[in-house]
Amino acid sequence: xxxxxxxxxxxxxxxxxxxxxxxxxxxxxxxxxxxxxxxxxxxxxxxxxxxxxxxxxxxxxxxxxxxxxxxxxxxxxxxxxxxxxxxxxxxxxxxxxxxxxxxxxxxxxxxxxxxxxxxxxxxxxxxxxxxxxxxxxxxxxxxxxxxxxxxxxxxxxxxxxxxxxxxxxxxxxxxxxxxxxxxxxxxxxxxxxxxxxxxxxxxxxxxxxxxxxxxxxxxxxxxxxxxxxxxxxxxxxxxxxxxxxxxxxxxxxxxxxxxxxxxxxxxxxxxxxxxxxxxxxxxxxxxxxxxxxxxxxxxxxxxxxxxxxxxxxxxxxxxxxx
Amino acid sequence: xxxxxxxxxxxxxxxxxxxxxxxxxxxxxxxxxxxxxxxxxxxxxxxxxxxxxxxxxxxxxxxxxxxxxxxxxxxxxxxxxxxxxxxxxxxxxxxxxxxxxxxxxxxxxxxxxxxxx
Amino acid sequence: xxxxxxxxxxxxxxxxxxxxxxxxxxxxxxxxxxxxxxxxxxxxxxxxxxxxxxxxxxxxxxxxxxxxxxxxxxxxxxxxxxxxxxxxxxxxxxxxxxxxxxxxxxxxxxxxxxxxxxxxxxxxxxxxxxxxxxxxxxxxxxxxxxxxxxxxxxxxxxxxxxxxxxxxxxxxxxxxxxxxxxxxxxxxxxxxxxxxxxxxxxxxxxxxxxxxxxxxxxxxxxxxxxxxxxxxxxxxxxxxxxxxxxxxxxxxxxxxxxxxxxxxxxxxxx
Numbered sequence: 001x002x003x004x005x006x007x008x009x010x011x012x013x014x015x016x017x018x019x020x021x022x023x024x025x026x027x028x029x030x031x032x033x034x035x036x037x038x039x040x041x042x043x044x045x046x047x048x049x050x051x052x053x054x055x056x057x058x059x060x061x062x063x064x065x066x067x068x069x070x071x072x073x074x075x076x077x078x079x080x081x082x083x084x085x086x087x088x089x090x091x092x093x094x095x096x097x098x099x100x101x102x103x104x105x106x107x108x109x110x111x112x113x114x115x116x117x118x119x120x121x122x123x124x125x126x127x128x129x130x131x132x133x134x135x136x137x138x139x140x141x142x143x144x145x146x147x148x149x150x151x152x153x154x155x156x157x158x159x160x161x162x163x164x165x166x167x168x169x170x171x172x173x174x175x176x177x178x179x180x181x182x183x184x185x186x187x188x189x190x191x192x193x194x195x196x197x198x199x200x201x202x203x204x205x206x207x208x209x210x211x212x213x214x215x216x217x218x219x220x221x222x223x224x225x226x227x228x229x230x231x232x233x234x235x236x237x238x239x240x241x242x243x244x245x246x247x248x249x250x251x252x253x254x255x256x257x258x259x260x261x262x263x264x265x266x267x268x269x270x271x272x273x274x275x276x277x278x279x280x281x282x283x284x285x286x287x288x289x290x291x292x293x294x295x296x297x298x299x300x301x302x303x304x305x306x307x308x309x310x311x312x313x314x315x316x317x318x319x320x321x322x
Numbered sequence: 323x324x325x326x327x328x329x330x331x332x333x334x335x336x337x338x339x340x341x342x343x344x345x346x347x348x349x350x351x352x353x354x355x356x357x358x359x360x361x362x363x364x365x366x367x368x369x370x371x372x373x374x375x376x377x378x379x380x381x382x383x384x385x386x387x388x389x390x391x392x393x394x395x396x397x398x399x400x401x402x403x404x405x406x407x408x409x410x411x412x413x414x415x416x417x418x419x420x421x422x423x424x425x426x427x428x429x430x431x432x433x434x435x436x437x438x439x
Numbered sequence: 440x441x442x443x444x445x446x447x448x449x450x451x452x453x454x455x456x457x458x459x460x461x462x463x464x465x466x467x468x469x470x471x472x473x474x475x476x477x478x479x480x481x482x483x484x485x486x487x488x489x490x491x492x493x494x495x496x497x498x499x500x501x502x503x504x505x506x507x508x509x510x511x512x513x514x515x516x517x518x519x520x521x522x523x524x525x526x527x528x529x530x531x532x533x534x535x536x537x538x539x540x541x542x543x544x545x546x547x548x549x550x551x552x553x554x555x556x557x558x559x560x561x562x563x564x565x566x567x568x569x570x571x572x573x574x575x576x577x578x579x580x581x582x583x584x585x586x587x588x589x590x591x592x593x594x595x596x597x598x599x600x601x602x603x604x605x606x607x608x609x610x611x612x613x614x615x616x617x618x619x620x621x622x623x624x625x626x627x628x629x630x631x632x633x634x635x636x637x638x639x640x641x642x643x644x645x646x647x648x649x650x651x652x653x654x655x656x657x658x659x660x661x662x663x664x665x666x667x668x669x670x671x672x673x674x675x676x677x678x679x680x681x682x683x684x685x686x687x688x689x690x691x692x693x694x695x696x697x698x699x700x701x702x703x704x705x706x707x708x709x
Contacts, residue, residue, distance in 0.1 A: 007391040033390050058479045063544055065475050069700035069709035070517045071502045075495055078475055082370075082491035089367060089484045093351050106353060106483075107328045131700045131709075166350075170371075181709075188707050296545070303546055304480035311482040311551050312327025314612035315355035315604060330483070352485050358604065362597045366489040 007034060023231045028158035031097040042226050043157055044098050051091030052113050053121040057141075058084040059297045060124060064134035073181070080138060080177050083170045090163040097159065114302050116289050123206045125291025132195030135185055136203055138178025140248060144210045146171045147244045156231035186255040193256075200252065201260045205278040209286075211241040218280045245273040333382035334360040336368055341375045351382065441578045443510040455639045456577050457511055458529070459646060462634065462682055463568075464504035465530035468520055469690070470561060471498035472697050473534070474554075476543035482551055489597060493558070496590045503583050510579070521701040525690045529634070531681045533557065533626035535690040552612075552619035555605060559598035560623055560660075564630050566591050567655045568646065576644030599663065606667055617669055627674040631656060634682025 007015070015034050022029065029035055061081050068074040096106055112118035123141050128134065149168055155161045185192040212224070214237055227233045235243070252259060261276045285291070289298065331353040337346040349368040354360035360379040388396075403409030407427065414424040423429065440446045446453050474494035481487040505516035513519060534557070539549040569591060572584035606616045633640055633649045641648040657671075664671050679685035700709065 006394075007389075032387060055479075055484065062479050064700075065478055066472055066543065066696050067699045069521070069703075071498065071505065071520055073709060074475070074697075075498055075502070078478065078491055078495050078498070081478055082488055082495070085479060085484055085487045085491070086367060086370070089352065089488060090350065092484065093353070096353075097351075105328060106331050107326065163350075166368075184709055188709075189704060191704065192707060192709075300480075300544065300547070303541075303548070307548050308480075308482040308551055309327055310611050310615065311605070312330035312355075314608035314610045315359070316327050316329035317332065317355060318329045353483065354485060356604075358600050362593075362600050363485040363489050365593070366492040367485055370488075370492065 023156040027156075028161065029156055030158050038226070039230050040098055042223060042230060043160065043232070044095055046223065046227065046232065047091055047098070047160055048095040048109055048112075049119055049121075051088050051095055052109065052118055053124060054084050054088035054091060056113075056120040056124045056297055056301065058088070059300060060126070060128040060293070061134055061137055063128060064131060067131070068134070069131065076177050076180070077134065077138075080174055083174065087163075087167045087170070090166060091160075094157075094159045094163050110305055114298065114305075116298075119287050119289075122209045122283055122286045122291070123203075124297065125286045125289070125294045126203070126206050127293050130195050130199065131181075132185060132199035133202070135178060135181030135196060136199035138174055139182045140178070140200075140203065140207055140252075141210070142171060142174045142178055143248055144207055144244050146175060147240050147247070148211065151235050151240060152233045154231075155233070160232070182255070186257070196255075197257055200257055204260050205282075207244075208241065208275065208278045209280075209283045211244065212237040213280055213283070214238040214241075242272050245275070249273070330355045332356070332360075334364075334379045335382055335385060336360075336364045337378040337380065338364070338369060338374050339376045340373055344375065346376060346378055357381065440576060443507075443512075443579065446577060447512060451639075452643055453511065455636060455643050456580070456645055457508065457513060458634070458636045459640050460504050460508050460511070460580070461529040464501050464508065464519070465528050465681075466534055466561075466565075466630070467497050467504065468501035469528075469530045469693065470534040470558070471495075471501060472693055473536075473538055474558070476538055476547075477549060477554065480543075480547055480549055493594050493597060496594065500587050500590075503587065507579055507583065517701070518705065521698045522705055525686045525694060526684045528684065528686060528690060528694075529682050530690075531626070531629040531632075532676075532678045532685070532687055532690075533623060533630055534561065535681070535686060535693055536626075537689050537692075550615075550619065552605065552615040553622060555598060555601045556616065556619040556623045558594075559602045560627055561630060562591065562594045562598050563659050564627075564656050566595060567652050567659065571647045571652060575646060580645070603663070603667065606669060613668075620669070621672055624672045624674045625677045628676035629679070629681050631674065632676065632680060632682055634680060636682075 010018070016036055019029075019034065019036060019039070029039075058081050061077065061084070065074070065077050065081055068077045092106060092109060095109065096104075099105075099108070109118065113120070123137075123144075128137060146168065149164055149171065153161060153164050153168060155164065182196055185196045216225075224233070224237055228236070249259065249264075264273065264275045266272070267274050286294070289295070332355060333351055334354055334357065335351050336349045338349055339346045349364075352360060352363055352367055354363055357379050361377060364377045364379055365374055414426075417424050440449070440452060440456075446456055471494045474490065474497065477487075478491055478494075479487060481490050501520065502516065505519045508514075508519055509516045536557075538554060539547070541547040541549070566588075569584050569588045573581055573588065575581040575584065602616075605612045607613070631649070631653045633646065633652075637649045640646050646652070660671050678687060
């Protein structure tokens with residue numbers, strides 16, 4: 001602890017510099033601690049988007065829950081999608097506590113989502129038309145998510161770091177769940193192999209987009225500098241994308257699958273992957289809820305939320321009927 | 323009409339112990355309209371993959387937390403050896419002089435063990 | 440009977456135990472399927488997570504029963520779950536019914552009151568049955584019942600909590616719950632019955648008599664309803680007896696969905 005003085009007597013600037021000292025020395029910030037408004041807003045934006053993406057991310061996979069092709073797969077994917085909802089729960093609780101001083105609750109988070117003010121990850125706007133997609137989401141989309149989430153395990157904000165610790169522990173199961181589906185398909189019939197190759201071809205661009213643009217000049221917005229400054233994350237978008245390519249390209253190729261980018265190669269000198277840039281204008285378009293499945297998934301979420309409103313009203317402790 | 327169901331989202335802190343005889347530990351928080359629902363949500367939300375022997379749920383508003391300023395009251399000087407065995411280490415040498423062993427933590431806590439010896 | 444081998448050597452016994460296992464397996468399988476369609480659509484996120492655990496448990500119980508059938512020479516457990524026509528299924532009609540209007544991917548106007556009542560009444564019926572099965576003459580089934588019983592405490596606690604709270608809640612909840620109770624009771628007898636071969640099952644000590652089990656279910660229900668402002672309507676089997684292979688269109692559409700990928704290549708490994 002670097003502070004012994006009464007907090008109330010400190011000026012905003014003194015509080016700010018003490019705050020920066022604390023996070024730079026590796027201290028964790030807790031929900032009720034003083035924090036710069038910029039820090040709070042950055043966290044709210046990051047964590048509410050992360051949380052709601054988990055909730056929306058359950059939807060493309062949800063399609064395959066009742067359809068999974070064996071008892072074991074049905075159980076596995078139920079548990080996996082349940083975890084996504086569970087991760088959403090953890091993250092939204094963290095975001096909700098940050099929003100509380102502003103009088104906001106989960107109700108506002110949901111309404112923000114429905115109005116289109118709260119965005120969710122680009123990958124969850126995409127269709128998942130086959131069982132191959134169910135496998136690919138578990139394998140590569142979760143793989144990408146693991147890379148970004150482990151990058152924030154030491155985040156300066158304690159509640160987020162603790163939620164991520166729980167989440168990452170479960171992601172290990174998700175990674176293996178995805179690999180199990182993919183392995184069965186890869187070692188299966190021609191038709192089964194085609195299911196994964198089609199899914200890779202369909203998802204490749206979305207996977208590259210997952211990490212966001214390399215710099216703000218690409219799309220006009222990027223929070224990466226702020227999040228690095230505040231010790232929320234350590235690596236840049238491009239470093240994360242490179243780490244993903246490092247880990248997963250050899251695995252994809254080892255199964256005899258191909259990546260739909262003829263220009264893709266490893267530059268030994270620069271020690272990085274060179275790849276065809278995805279269409280970043282399309283990325284902006286997708287995250288503004290203009291992706292192929294954006295409307296359907298939002299509709300599904302809105303329908304479910306409104307359809308159950310009577311339950312929440314009925315059990316609201318102060319919800320006396322007038 | 324009612325309050326739109328917004329009050330449904332009451333905050334509860336969840337605590338649990340891993341096995342019989344273990345102390346409870348804080349797990350996380352959840353939203354539920356009342357403590358009965360909070361209790362049936364708790365295990366599956368936070369302890370799906372670990373053993374649980376007991377669960378407590380506590381309404382967040384019943385937890386008196388410290389402010390950042392109050393946390394300052396938790397600091398103290400490192401001059402309280404007299405409260406710990408560290409302040410009495412010299413006894414070891416003294417007892418040796420009388421051909422006796424010091425009754426240290428290891429020795430004293432071993433007295434509660436089974437009497438087979 | 441200690442083992443599948445012994446049971447197979449006695450055709451009359453084997454027929455009865457097989458019939459009972461199909462009922463148990465198909466009931467759990469289809470209601471877990473209906474529950475899995477709810478994933479992501481529950482009244483709040485915390486409940487989505489809790490409900491999913493119950494569905495996983497229940498599907499896990501179905502898998503145990505299908506494996507017992509596999510051991511009796513009925514075929515591969517996955518084939519039994521995914522590849523039997525509606526007419527061969529022995530589940531109660533109540534459990535195959537859709538969750539409400541709409542589809543799990545499009546405009547699901549699912550009825551939480553119906554979900555709570557159906558799952559609660561079913562969990563209580565299952566509990567009564569499992570208690571009896573702990574003493575089944577078929578040892579592998581008795582062993583399974585001991586294990587399955589462990590998870591039923593939570594299912595019952597969970598559904599009973601939602602049930603009693605919503606029945607006595609404010610607003611439109613009591614009315615919705617009453618409608619759901621009426622709807623569930625119209626087909627609840629189909630859950631409680633052991634079908635035309637029930638007497639045989641009891642005679643062979645596989646499970647106690649249907650009449651006795653039904654009475655126990657009613658006794659449990661009376662305890663729950665006693666302090667509540669409503670009463671339990673008579674239970675019926677309005678749409679027929681699923682134990683005799685009588686089913687509705689809802690089962691056909693469920694089977695088409697749950698077997699969609701499996702049937703693309705039933706011999707492939709998935």
